C-alpha cells in the first residue's frame with residue numbers, strides 16, 4: 333500500500349504487478365520476452381503471422397540501402413482487409429467495432445459488419461472521383477465515425493491519407509495541404525467543443541482560397557451548423573449524397589508491404605512541418621503487437637484512447653491497433669472537463685471501459701479538481717491505464733494510480749513518436765513500475781542513451797535517446813524530402829543510429845527517464861509545436877519585425893510559449909497589441925499554440941551566421957549558466 337505522495341519517495345518506489353493481470357497476460361515474463369526480442373527478425377516475423385497475407389514476404393528486413401530500411405519485402409497485404417473484412421467471417425461480425433459518443437450525449441455504434449459496408453461504400457465513392465492507388469486524400473475532420481471510415485476506405489483502395497488535426501487553424505492547415513498536394517479533401521460542417529459548435533467548414537473555406545490542388549471537397553453533415561457550399565458543380569459535395577447508391581462491396585487492393593499507407597505532419601525545429609511517411613506491413617505489425625502486448629488486449633475489452641485521430645496516437649492506437657486486434661474502440665468527441673470534470677469517469681462507468689490510454693496534460697488538468705469527481709463513479713471495469721505524449725510526473729502518476737486505478741491498475745507510460753509509429757519504450761502489465769519512467773525498450777526494439785559520439789552514458793547522466801536497430805513501424809522517409817530525412821535523424825550521432833531528438837537518463841535498473849526534447853520543438857499539452865512555425869506566425873503580423881520563442885514550464889500543459897518580439901518602428905507592446913498578437917497567432921496556428929508571455933526586446937541573441945540562439949534565451953529565463961557563447965554575434 334502506498335503511504336506517501338511525496339515526489340522523491342514515489343520516484344524511488346517500485347510498484348509490483350497485479351497478480352490477477354499477470355495470470356491472464358499474453359506475456360507473463362518481461363525479461364524472457366525482452367530476451368526473445370533480441371533475435372529481432374525472428375521476433376517480428378512471428379508477430380507478422382497474426383495477419384492474413386495475400387502473399388508472404390521473402391525477407392523480414394532489407395538493410396541494403398540504409399537508412400531506407402524495408403520490412404517484409406515482397407509481401408502482399410491490406411490494412412483495411414485485416415482491420416475490418418477479416419472479422420466479418422468470424423464471431424466478431426456483429427460485435428461493435430466503433431463506439432462513438434460525444435459531449436451532447438449522442439452515441440452511435442458500428443459493428444464490424446456495418447463498418448465493412450460503410451468503408452466499401454466510401455471506397456467506391458472515392459474511386460468514382462478518380463482516386464487511384466498511391467493518390468493522396470486529405471482529411472480535416474472532427475472525431476467522428478466518418479473519419480475512421482474515410483481512412484479505412486483509403487487503405488482499402490491503396491490511397492494514402494493525410495489527416496490534418498482539426499485543432500490546427502488556417503495558416504497551419506494551408507501549409508500542410510499545399511505540401512501534400514491532394515485532389516480530394518474530406519471535411520465536416522463542424523465539431524462540438526464545450527457546448528459550442530466550431531465551424532470547421534468556415535476554416536476550410538478560408539483555406540481553400542490558398543489551396544489550389546483540391547478539386548473536390550466532401551463534407552460530412554456532423555454538427556448541423558449552417559454552412560455555405562460552393563455552387564460549382566463537383567467542387568463540394570455532401571458525404572451522404574456522394575455515397576448514395578454506392579455498392580457496399582468493393583474489391584480489396586493487394587498492397588506491397590512497402591506501399592505508402594499515410595503521411596502525417598509533425599513539427600520540426602526548423603522550416604516547414606515534416607511529412608512523416610509510414611508504409612503498410614511493418615506499421616501494421618508494430619502497432620498491433622505493441623497494443624496487444626502492452627495493453628494486453630483480449631476479447632471483451634473496451635478500449636478508449638482519448639487522443640485525437642489527427643495525431644499519431646489516434647492513427648496507431650485509436651483506429652488501426654484496436655481494429656487490427658478486433659476489439660471495440662471508443663471514439664469520444666468532447667473536452668475532458670465539459671459539462672464537468674467528471675465526464676470521462678462517467679463514460680468509463682457507462683460503457684465499462686477496460687483500458688484507458690490518455691496523456692499527462694489531461695491527468696494534470698483533471699487532478700486539479702481533486703478526487704471529488706472520480707469517487708462519484710464506479711471505475712471498477714478499468715484494468716490497465718496508459719499515458720503518452722510527454723513525461724508523466726510522479727505526482728500525476730500517483731493521482732491516476734490512486735484515484736482512477738484504485739491502486740490495482742498498472743500505468744503503461746509509453747514513449748514513442750510520430751516517426752516511430754509504435755510504442756518504443758514501455759512497461760508491460762507484468763513489469764515492475766516506477767512513477768515517472770516508461771521503463772525499458774519494448775521487446776525487439778533496441779534503444780540506448782548515448783553521448784554525441786554514440787557511446788552509452790553512465791547511469792544518471794544526460795544523453796541522447798537513439799534507436800540502434802530498425803523497427804517495423806518506423807517511418808520510411810519524409811515525404812518528398814529524403815535529404816531532410818537523412819540529415820535530421822541519421823547523421824548527427826555516429827553509428828548509423830536514429831536520433832529521436834529527446835534527452836534522457838538511465839537509472840541503475842536500466843530504466844529510461846525522459847527529460848524532454850533536445851531540439852527547438854516545444855511540447856505543449858503533448859502536442860509538438862515547432863519554434864520556427866510560431867516565430868513565422870508572429871512575424872507575419874504587421875507590427876512585428878522579428879520574433880523568437882522558447883518553451884516556458886507550465887504546471888498543467890508541460891510547456892507554454894514565451895515570445896520575445898522586436899517591433900517595427902512606431903509600435904509599442906500595449907495590452908491591445910498583446911491581445912491582437914495572441915489572436916493572430918491563434919488564427920494562424922490554432923489553439924495548440926498556447927501563449928504564456930509576450931515581451932518586447934530590442935535585439936535577439938544570434939550566432940554570427942544569423943541564427944537565433946534560443947538556448948541563450950532559455951538559460952536567461954531559467955537563470956542558468958549561459959554555456960558556450962563563442963558563436964554569439966555580440967558576445
Ligand code: PRX
Pocket residue numbers: 598644645719720721722723724745746747748749750751770832833834846848849855858859860
Ligand atoms: O519528447 C517525446 C514526447 O513526445 C515526442 C513525440 O511527439 P509526437 O511525435 O507528437 O508523438 C507523441 C505521441 C506518440 C517525443 O520525442 N513523448 C512522447 N511520449 C512520451 C514523451 N516524453 C516522455 N514520456 C513519454 N511517455
